[in-house]
Amino acid sequence: MTLSSELKKRVIACDRRAQLELYELIYNDLISVAQRYKNNDEDIQTLINNAYMKIIANLHKYNETNNFKGWIKRTIMNEIIDNFRKEKNYKEFFNHDYEIEKVQVEEIAKIEYKYSNDELLAMMNKLPKASRMVFNMFVIDGYSHKEICEQLGISGETSKWHMKESKKRLQQMLLKR
Helix, strand or coil, rough: CCCCCHHHHHCCCCCCHHHHHHHHHHHHHHHHHCCCCCCCHHHHHHHHHHHHHHHHHHHHCCCCCCCHHHHHHHEEEEEHHHHHHCCHHHHHCCCCCCCCCCCCCCCCCCCCCCHHHHHHHHHHCCCHHHHHHHHHHHCCCCHHHHHHHHHCCCCCCCCCCHHHHHHHHHHHHHHCC
């Protein structure tokens, strides 16, 4: 996906049709990321709309030599992280009294051949919110545990515990099928 310089200029000039054209161009990429973090349509649309508004507001900063798809995905990820931080009970998700053992995270098995995207998304949406957040950031979006810790304000051990817990729960769900 590329953004033409003509479309960029029209969007920056507040051309409503150009803004709609941009929205239609990036919508599928925005929703594919948002659906991994939220499981109800209202929250998903809120994330998409907030990210879209930030894209419009900062489009003048976008450098055409960079990957446009990567830029918009980074914008929605930042919106997801900001939203997660704003949630009222944010700290409660990460307060646990479990003994955290050192875990070396193995590569996630390639199960996409056995299950549809909708089935996998439904399983991920059954994970506890904090574990789902860490799992998505680590496995799908490629953040390191260190980056997750910095973004979410948690310890490395907590991040690793949530990753281990997510894997355990997903394995249980897969075995039940």
